[in-house]
Amino acid sequence: MMHKGKVSLILLLLLTNANIWLNKASGQGIEGEIIFDTSFWAPVAYLSIIPDFSQMNTMSYETIVERADIDAGGRYSFNSEILPEGDHLYRIHFSRKDDPPASLIIGGRDENHFFFISDKGCNIKINSRGGDNLINNLSIEGYAPNKSLLEINGIADYLDTLDYYGTNLNRDFIKVAVKEKLMEYADTCNNPLVSLYALYQIDFEKDYIQNKDFYDNYLKKWKKEDSGYFRVFMSRFPEKSSGGGLIPLIAIIVILVLPFLIYNYRKRNKKDESPIKLLSIQERRVFSMIQQGFSNKEISDELGISLSTVKTHVNNIYSKLKIGSRKEAIDFR
Numbered sequence: 001m002m003h004k005g006k007v008s009l010i011l012l013l014l015l016t017n018a019n020i021w022l023n024k025a026s027g028q029g030i031e032g033e034i035i036f037d038t039s040f041w042a043p044v045a046y047l048s049i050i051p052d053f054s055q056m057n058t059m060s061y062e063t064i065v066e067r068a069d070i071d072a073g074g075r076y077s078f079n080s081e082i083l084p085e086g087d088h089l090y091r092i093h094f095s096r097k098d099d100p101p102a103s104l105i106i107g108g109r110d111e112n113h114f115f116f117i118s119d120k121g122c123n124i125k126i127n128s129r130g131g132d133n134l135i136n137n138l139s140i141e142g143y144a145p146n147k148s149l150l151e152i153n154g155i156a157d158y159l160d161t162l163d164y165y166g167t168n169l170n171r172d173f174i175k176v177a178v179k180e181k182l183m184e185y186a187d188t189c190n191n192p193l194v195s196l197y198a199l200y201q202i203d204f205e206k207d208y209i210q211n212k213d214f215y216d217n218y219l220k221k222w223k224k225e226d227s228g229y230f231r232v233f234m235s236r237f238p239e240k241s242s243g244g245g246l247i248p249l250i251a252i253i254v255i256l257v258l259p260f261l262i263y264n265y266r267k268r269n270k271k272d273e274s275p276i277k278l279l280s281i282q283e284r285r286v287f288s289m290i291q292q293g294f295s296n297k298e299i300s301d302e303l304g305i306s307l308s309t310v311k312t313h314v315n316n317i318y319s320k321l322k323i324g325s326r327k328e329a330i331d332f333r
Contacts, residue, residue: 029081046067
């Protein structure tokens with residue numbers, strides 16, 4: 001006679017498997033479709049949970065919660081019933097055949113991942129249509145927060161579509177406009193995870209001093225949000241002093257020390273015969289290619305780095321050399 005405990009375990013396993021099968025049969029879960037070069041990419045998709053936004057661009061085997069084979073039609077699926085309760089940020093990524101499964105490519109045509117929000121048991125449809133990039137014309141349907149997520153991506157990616165041959169003034173103006181749009185999105189969005197996702201597209205730690213009132217109000221608005229995402233975010237900001245004497249003390253120190261720092265800075269700059277020494281090795285490569293007449297796109301292809309990284313290098317070069325245009329860079333001696 002079979003023991004009652006064994007019977008219960010068998011019934012539980014049967015019910016669990018039946019539930020998974022019914023979910024798949026009814027179209028429940030996370031279903032995706034992608035078109036890619038099967039001679040270059042492994043036919044496997046990986047689903048990872050992102051514990052906090054600061055880890056969006058990091059990868060480890062511990063964060064991968066499920067893998068799915070990709071069939072000949074480019075289709076793959078994950079069982080959303082295994083996911084934890086509540087909204088979480090997830091990443092789906094693909095690996096090149098010669099790369100380990102836990103490999104992340106950031107920027108460029110081979111960028112191999114995208115993010116989305118899901119809750120336990122969600123029914124989500126994902127489609128990445130063919131194009132120059134692996135992840136191209138991405139659509140995520142079935143769970144409303146992802147529509148907002150894609151809109152935020154569109155705002156944040158706008159700078160990559162700009163003509164970077166314009167003046168510094170134009171570029172700076174548009175950067176400010178993009179930042180303000182993301183801050184507005186974060187401020188007006190009612191979904192805490194989507195709101196936080198918008199702010200992580202900004203260098204909010206540097207922006208805090210300039211827009212202190214905004215961030216103080218934002219932290220006050222979400223102070224009761226007790227998720228790991230917000231705990232990490234809130235830890236990035238200085239705690240308010242109860243004594244009220246810290247800010248005046250800092251002001252006094254700045255007033256006393258600032259002239260000395262400015263004097264030393266100017267003195268040190270005079271000793272440097274060539275401002276080129278201020279450039280990093282990679283910035284010197286980019287600067288050399290600019291002087292040879294290469295465009296940002298050509299530099300990106302030649303050095304194997306993303307277009308946004310090239311733009312960052314160009315801005316740093318302009319700042320360090322105290323120049324404001326490509327023509328000045330070419331004429332610089």
